[in-house]
Amino acid sequence: MSDIAIRVEKLGKRYSIGRRIGYQTFRESVTDTLLAPFRLLRRTRRDERRAEDEHIWAVKDVSFEIPRGEVVGVIGRNGAGKSTLLKLLSRITEPTEGFGEIRGRVGSLLEVGTGFSNELTGRENTYLNGAILGMRKAEIARKFDEIVAFAEIEKFLDTPVKHYSSGMYMRLAFAVAAHLEPEILIVDEVLAVGDAAFQKKCLNKMQDVGRAGRTVIFVSHSMPAIARLCPKTLLLDAGKVVRFGATHDVVSNYLRSDTGSCAARQWVDAPRQPGNEIVTLRSVRIRGVAGETRETIDVRDPVGIEMEYEVWKPGYALVPNFNVHDDQGVCLFTVHDLDPAWHRRPKPPGIYSTTAWVPGDLLAEGTHFVGAGVSTMIPLYTHFYESDAVAFHVVDGCQGDSARGDFNGDMPGIVRPLLEWSTRIIDEPIVASAQVVTEHSVAAGACE
């Protein structure tokens, strides 16, 4: 038996756009048919090109294989074809060309709460929604209590869902979906619902699904979620597979193309370098301990931020400084060069390289943007400041020795320091300690 769960070859899906999108009225198609011969006569090259323009390939030439039991993320910009690919894989729509083969029972979750009926109660909707998602009645009955407990709606089971708060509604909807147990699970951005606490629960549930040896395809815009859940990732752009491989590589590739920044940036010709007649910026890069340029850094490793600049005029005590923002635009910190060797000491003309080391186990997972500048402190003057000069991505491999420990859920916070913890027993009940002694002596006695 083959160990490939999903294999697609040159899969393509073409949609019509413009005038023809959606449904036609009968009149339109009658006039279309009647006018067709005239159109044929008058057809010019331009018309042909326009006809071509009216179509768009949402997915084109997509080929990949996913082995059984693998969890694969799908990322890409809006309109890259992610949703279309999922629709093709879940058989909602048919490919225009190409071929695909899926081995195993497929469950797809392109939306939570599909088919919920407002008039029905929570209990009734659980069964209905379960059946729509492809569960057997017996299976739903078996998991019913678990679903209800997961959704935390015990008290409202027999209330029509139209009286539910939107949070309760989403929780129930996700709870049903989360208990779907197909061999292959196809999930679209469904985690973007509910409050933070519930999202965390959902992510954990998803992770359990992955561990249970099922094949999962997971679309998300959340890079931390992708990095945490999916060892491998597929990057789509304009309907094509741009990259398919280890998540860290693919994600950093995506971020580079997405933000326009990367982990290293150079200004080669002097006139274009940021700066003034005193000092100009030559390059900025993110580096690892070994000196290599890195886009993706393990949360446990130190991050080196390196700046190369050229001093043209002597007599200035130049202070390089960096600024780190997260992807929400929050400034995590601002730092400037405190190297005692150059403290208040003018730099003679020449090319310099300055590196600041951010210790490991400090930054949170996610994308970080670095701004770089050079200033003079007394009097304060900024010679140049280049915002978002480079970007890098912090990931957590969940090895258990980061600040995460064994926790796999969503960890809020803009930094993630690894703190030192200690616990000691201040007092213990005497009875308990006596018991321990007794047990110990009994065990020792048994050995003899």
Next chain:
Amino acid sequence: MASEATPVLILRPSTGFLRLHLRDLWEYRELLYFLVWRDIKVRYKQTALGAAWAILQPVMTMLVFSVFFGRLAKVPSDGVPYPIFAYCALLPWQLFAFALTESSNSLVASQNLITKVYFPRLVIPISSVLAGLVDFAIAFVILLVMMLYYGIVPTAAVALLPLFLLLAVVTALAVGLWFSALNVKYRDVRYTIPFLTQFWMFATPVAYPASLVPERWRPLYGLNPMAGVVEGFRWALLGKEHAPGPLLWVSVAAVVVLLIGGLRYFKKTESTFADIV
């Protein structure tokens, strides 16, 4: 064994070759059950009269028919009291009209399902046709009461009633398949249905007996399958002496042709439902 455990799905553009995938449909029988169940549950929610509507509609229509056609216009009723003559036809007719309307709009109404989940799309029109059977069953009780009142004892032909019921359901499904699939592409269908059901009722011997139609035209009349259904109902329940005869066979043949065509068209357009609905 291995193939039992891991079904293999093939994704590829559909070719001209038509297959019904009836096994697929069987796999989803529980979904069919739940959709029917939902339709029935939801139908009379938040109405004051509830399921009484299932009785009110045919009974009111019967009263109107009895007054205007039976009393005033003196339409013959094959020797049966006019009210029960009309009611007996209204039962299958309203089942048909309801099932046709519901199934024709079913795909468009299930847009949210079609674009988000896979299942054999045939489940949708079939479920909306079947959901009409509950109303039929409720209204049927009234018919039994009326038969008791008029002292009508059905003949052995009553055993064939389920077959006529089946014919009515299949007719609704056959037409519903065409219309539901057409409706996905041409929303004109939605506006056509109310007209169509009205015209169709006058072309069906609901308010008048089929015997009004000249004998030699009757087989042609049977091209309207509902004519066969209604005549069958009257024969099976009210115990008219002669069976519908050739008219019925023409009706059955017409339904078979309609159904096969409907299934073909439905399957052919099925693959684009999610894209254009």
